[in-house]
Amino acid sequence: MILADFITVTPIGLYCIYGDFYLDPQQPVKEAVVSHAHGDHAIGGSQNVYSTAATATFMKHRYRKFAAVDFFTKSYHESFKIKEVTITFYSAGHILGSAQVLMEYMGVKYLYTGDYKIEPDSTCEPFEFVEADVLITESTFANPETKHPSAIAEIKKLNNTSSNIMLGAYALGKSQRIIQLLNEYCPTKNIMVHHSIMPFVKIYEDYGVKVGHYKMYDRKVMKNNQEHQVYIVPPMVFHSYHKAINVVRAFASGWKNLQQQNGISLYISDHADWDAILETIEQVKPKQVWTLHGDGKQLKEYFKDKLEVKILN
Numbered sequence: 001m002i003l004a005d006f007i008t009v010t011p012i013g014l015y016c017i018y019g020d021f022y023l024d025p026q027q028p029v030k031e032a033v034v035s036h037a038h039g040d041h042a043i044g045g046s047q048n049v050y051s052t053a054a055t056a057t058f059m060k061h062r063y064r065k066f067a068a069v070d071f072f073t074k075s076y077h078e079s080f081k082i083k084e085v086t087i088t089f090y091s092a093g094h095i096l097g098s099a100q101v102l103m104e105y106m107g108v109k110y111l112y113t114g115d116y117k118i119e120p121d122s123t124c125e126p127f128e129f130v131e132a133d134v135l136i137t138e139s140t141f142a143n144p145e146t147k148h149p150s151a152i153a154e155i156k157k158l159n160n161t162s163s164n165i166m167l168g169a170y171a172l173g174k175s176q177r178i179i180q181l182l183n184e185y186c187p188t189k190n191i192m193v194h195h196s197i198m199p200f201v202k203i204y205e206d207y208g209v210k211v212g213h214y215k216m217y218d219r220k221v222m223k224n225n226q227e228h229q230v231y232i233v234p235p236m237v238f239h240s241y242h243k244a245i246n247v248v249r250a251f252a253s254g255w256k257n258l259q260q261q262n263g264i265s266l267y268i269s270d271h272a273d274w275d276a277i278l279e280t281i282e283q284v285k286p287k288q289v290w291t292l293h294g295d296g297k298q299l300k301e302y303f304k305d306k307l308e309v310k311i312l313n
Contacts, residue, residue: 002134002288006103006110009312014112014292018105019085021050023112031082035114036098037062037172050074050082052089054097057203058172076125092116093127094270095173096204102130111284112136115293117269118276119151123176123209129283136312137280139294140271141254144302148254148273154266155181158189161248161264164222164229165189168238168251168258171197173270175232176204176211178252181268182230183212190225192217194233274298281307 008015013025021031028045035041035051037058042051044063049056053073060067074080076099079088089099094115101112111132118127141148155178158165169175175197182191191214193201204211214232215221222229226246233241238251242261249262254269272280277299281289288308291299296311303309 001106002108003105004310006105006108006134007112007136007290007312009292014312016085016103019082019087019103021082021085023101024114032068033082033087033101034059035092035101035112036094038095038115038170041114044068048072050080050087052076052097052099054203054207055099057206058097058200061199061203076128090128090130091125093118093121093124096124096176096207096209098124100128100130102132108133110134110136111286113138113272113280115140115271116280117272118279119148121151121177121270123180123204123211124173129280131283131285133286134288134290135281135284135286136290136292137277138271139277139291139296139299141269141273142277142291142294142296142299144274144298146254146273147275148269149267151177151181151268152185154268155185157264157266158182158186158230158250162227163248163263164226164246165231165264166238166241166244166247166249167230167232167266168235168249168253169197169232171234172200174252174268175234176201176209177270178232178268179211179214183214186230188228189230190221190228191215192221192229192231194231194237196234196237197232278302 014023022029024041032046033050037055044066047069049068056071086104088102092098103110109132250264250266252268259265290310300309
């Protein structure tokens with residue numbers, strides 16, 4: 001029997017009363033199961049953190065000694081128990097080390113996707129479809145009008161300009177994917193990376209991910225070469241240099257509002273769009289879908305009379 005209160009939304013985050021743990025808590029807790037290392041899912045200060053090894057490494061880099069009291073790192077497909085709940089991680093395809101969390105209790109399987117994407121990305125483990133009774137999915141882009149274009153087609157747009165490009169991208173996950181795509185599809189570009197992004201790139205390489213060629217940003221290089229330089233910067237730097245001269249601006253994101261006022265739109269998202277969410281529901285074959293992060297109203301409408309959709313947030 002599916003327990004309606006198996007996962008509840010609290011001010012601290014998603015709570016599982018039956019295992020007395022939190023999924024991606026927003027405040028330090030005793031038992032935290034962390035799906036991936038982005039700051040809105042992985043905060044420092046919890047006592048026991050259960051995650052993949054890569055997620056733990058990113059958290060230790062970001063929070064240093066405040067990352068957690070203890071890390072319990074688990075491989076994909078390795079099952080472990082917190083109280084009476086059996087937990088297994090499966091790859092989520094979002095960033096390196098990102099995991100879906102399968103929770104089994106009293107014969108019922110609850111699958112928390114965390115953030116995910118199902119299209120290929122050679123900088124992280126591919127998304128894995130897992131059957132479950134309840135699918136707890138992010139619904140960041142759960143809108144029939146949202147269809148992410150091909151990341152390859154998007155990155156190739158940068159070949160249409162010889163001007164220098166200032167490219168905004170999240171330091172963890174997106175930047176490494178962009179470096180890899182540029183190397184593969186924009187071979188004339190010289191890639192330079194902001195110093196704050198470098199440690200994350202190095203961690204990717206330590207885990208065996210080949211992103212290709214890049215250099216630390218050098219102002220002189222950018223100044224002396226008016227063409228073919230791509231400078232990858234984190235969002236804060238991108239937004240603070242809004243009057244940067246002699247560069248074309250681009251920001252890698254699925255959000256429309258981040259594409260405005262830029263020279264080139266670059267719709268490269270690491271989240272599932274409408275079609276990907278439908279495909280995931282089809283493959284997971286859940287009896288119920290619970291939605292988080294974003295708006296589940298359109299999914300509820302789409303599946304009305306066919307499948308129970310519950311909006312958690």
